Amino acid sequence: MRSHTNTSSRRPHRSLDRAGAVWGTRHFDAENRTREELIALTHRLEGRQIELERENTELRHSAQALFHRLELDELLFDLSRTFIGLPEEEVDANIERGLARVGEFLELDRVTLLELSHDHTEMTVTYSWNVHGTATPPAVISKRAQPWWVGQVLRGEVSLASHPDDLPEQAAAEKEYLRQRGITSAASIPLRVSGEIAGAISFVSLHRHVVWTEELVNELRAIGDILWNALTRRRSMQALIKAQGFLGDSEERFRLAMNNVAAGVYTLNLNGMVTYINPAAEAILGWTNAELLGKKMHDVTHYKHPDGTPYPASECPGLNVLREGTELREHEDTFIRKDGSFVSVVFSASPLRKDQMTVGIVIGFRDDTPRREAERAVRESEERFRLMANAAPVLIWMADVDKRCTYFNQGWLEFTGRLLEAELGNGWVEGVHHDDVEKCLATYTKAFDRREPFQMEYRLRRHDGEYRWIYDQAVPRFNADISFAGYIGSCIDVTESKLSAQALSTMNQRLIEAHEEERARLARERSAAGITESQSPAREAHSVAC
Numbered sequence: 001m002r003s004h005t006n007t008s009s010r011r012p013h014r015s016l017d018r019a020g021a022v023w024g025t026r027h028f029d030a031e032n033r034t035r036e037e038l039i040a041l042t043h044r045l046e047g048r049q050i051e052l053e054r055e056n057t058e059l060r061h062s063a064q065a066l067f068h069r070l071e072l073d074e075l076l077f078d079l080s081r082t083f084i085g086l087p088e089e090e091v092d093a094n095i096e097r098g099l100a101r102v103g104e105f106l107e108l109d110r111v112t113l114l115e116l117s118h119d120h121t122e123m124t125v126t127y128s129w130n131v132h133g134t135a136t137p138p139a140v141i142s143k144r145a146q147p148w149w150v151g152q153v154l155r156g157e158v159s160l161a162s163h164p165d166d167l168p169e170q171a172a173a174e175k176e177y178l179r180q181r182g183i184t185s186a187a188s189i190p191l192r193v194s195g196e197i198a199g200a201i202s203f204v205s206l207h208r209h210v211v212w213t214e215e216l217v218n219e220l221r222a223i224g225d226i227l228w229n230a231l232t233r234r235r236s237m238q239a240l241i242k243a244q245g246f247l248g249d250s251e252e253r254f255r256l257a258m259n260n261v262a263a264g265v266y267t268l269n270l271n272g273m274v275t276y277i278n279p280a281a282e283a284i285l286g287w288t289n290a291e292l293l294g295k296k297m298h299d300v301t302h303y304k305h306p307d308g309t310p311y312p313a314s315e316c317p318g319l320n321v322l323r324e325g326t327e328l329r330e331h332e333d334t335f336i337r338k339d340g341s342f343v344s345v346v347f348s349a350s351p352l353r354k355d356q357m358t359v360g361i362v363i364g365f366r367d368d369t370p371r372r373e374a375e376r377a378v379r380e381s382e383e384r385f386r387l388m389a390n391a392a393p394v395l396i397w398m399a400d401v402d403k404r405c406t407y408f409n410q411g412w413l414e415f416t417g418r419l420l421e422a423e424l425g426n427g428w429v430e431g432v433h434h435d436d437v438e439k440c441l442a443t444y445t446k447a448f449d450r451r452e453p454f455q456m457e458y459r460l461r462r463h464d465g466e467y468r469w470i471y472d473q474a475v476p477r478f479n480a481d482i483s484f485a486g487y488i489g490s491c492i493d494v495t496e497s498k499l500s501a502q503a504l505s506t507m508n509q510r511l512i513e514a515h516e517e518e519r520a521r522l523a524r525e526r527s528a529a530g531i532t533e534s535q536s537p538a539r540e541a542h543s544v545a546c
Contacts, residue, residue, distance in 0.1 A: 056494060070385055071488065072219050073382070073385050075223075091230050095113070095127050095227055099129035102223055103130075107205075109130060109205055110130040110136075111129050111201070112125055112128040112129075112137050112204075113125070113200075113228065114202065115198065115199040116199050120143075122141060123142075123150060123153065137204075158217060160187050160217070163184065164178040164184075182206050185210040186204050189220055196283065198232075201223070201228070264366065268297055270359065273297070274293055275293070276293075277289045284335075287338050291338075299313075305334070306334055317349075318363055322360070326351075331347055343369065345367060347365035349363045389411075390410035390411065392409065392490075394491060395408075395411050396411065396412065397412060397428070399489075401486050403444070403448050405426070415463065433459035433460070436458040439456075447474070447487075453473070454473070456472050457471050470493060473490060474489030
């Protein structure tokens with residue numbers, strides 16, 4: 001007899017199978033949905049963080065570019081301030097220091113001032129600075145050796161080459177010159193005196209390719225004008241001293257000497273009439289020696305002010321030298337050219353004596369237009385600095401040698417909601433979070449004492465009372481004589497970036513914790529339902545299918 005076994009006692013009921021499968025599927029879907037939502041949110045946070053980091057990077061690059069421009073403007077101001085009123089005997093040393101400062105700031109390897117010869121056939125090096133170990137330039141560069149470059153100077157045109165191959169085909173000799181000396185980038189800017197080309201200033205890099213932007217070239221032209229004007233002023237003084245010495249020996253020797261100096265020189269007799277005017281003065285004023293001989297110089301070139309009001313001879317400082325027998329040094333004034341235009345000048349005057357008797361005066365002068373334009377450029381540069389600093393999307397500050405802050409831009413004041421007077425000195429520290437003050441000041445002081453750049457992060461109180469994370473970077477400032485001048489710094493708000501990074505870290509941790517909690521919950525529910533690991537929904541579904 002065949003026995004029949006009741007299989008229902010060995011296998012769960014089909015309804016239990018379906019219930020288990022449904023239960024497992026629902027919890028499996030819920031788990032997947034929770035994880036997918038967390039993962040999607042994590043991806044969004046990661047994307048936002050990347051976007052914020054990119055924005056912060058762009059902002060930092062913009063801040064660094066602005067920082068560099070502000071430093072360059074400050075360099076221009078310091079150079080101009082140094083040479084205004086500088087004693088003649090200190091000009092040489094300060095020109096050399098000025099070249100060094102420009103070269104080091106621009107990370108160049110050589111900066112050179114060159115003078116054009118009277119016959120316009122060669123350029124002679126007057127001053128040059130180069131990095132230690134770098135070859136010096138040739139003492140003289142002839143038009144025959146470098147015809148294209150000298151021609152550019154004579155035409156008053158700037159020569160720029162970020163790479164030797166940037167030069168035109170006709171500059172073959174110049175290309176070969178640059179390659180032989182390992183020069184990667186070069187720039188040359190003509191310099192003028194009284195509208196005439198007098199020389200050039202050149203900039204050379206041996207290790208990197210420099211992008212000579214229009215803005216940079218304009219700044220370099222202003223620097224060249226400042227240095228060249230200082231050199232011209234020194235030579236004017238030397239010419240005047242030489243003139244006095246020659247006149248003591250021989251009028252003819254005096255005339256020969258004065259015919260070859262760059263400064264304007266003329267002599268007057270006791271009646272204020274012209275007895276001699278040199279070629280440089282002719283070029284500046286537009287009058288010839290023959291046209292002015294025997295005429296009263298004041299009545300021709302000094303009879304009115306630029307505003308059109310009369311300039312009486314009784315008030316003329318030069319004629320006072322004649323009347324009083326005293327000397328006049330570095331007097332700023334204006335002369336009138338033959339065409340009626342005014343030219344800014346600086347002149348010195350000394351009595352001409354023979355046998356201890358005053359017989360006339362000698363006046364040496366120079367066209368002061370470049371210097372005044374340089375001063376105007378400095379004023380414009382300062383104003384441009386203020387405008388740029390106030391318009392910049394960053395917070396900018398400056399400090400002096402005593403670590404005390406002397407300037408905050410409008411962005412800083414709007415951010416903190418405080419008046420400038422409240423922030424000056426050490427007042428800005430009041431806005432720093434109390435937990436960050438000690439570290440902030442330690443970093444600040446350490447960098448100051450070492451004269452080195454620094455970066456730091458700290459929390460700064462905003463005008464609404466909220467503390468925001470600030471990224472602050474700063475560099476030391478130096479005067480034209482290389483003496484320490486203080487610091488300049490710029491700041492950006494990096495709160496969003498830090499919060500995004502913190503949120504991403506927190507979300508990642510939550511994702512891990514949620515996953516573990518879900519696994520633990522499923523385990524508990526399975527245990528409560530009497531389902532072992534071997535009876536998981538997946539295994540039950542397999543047994544039903546069988």
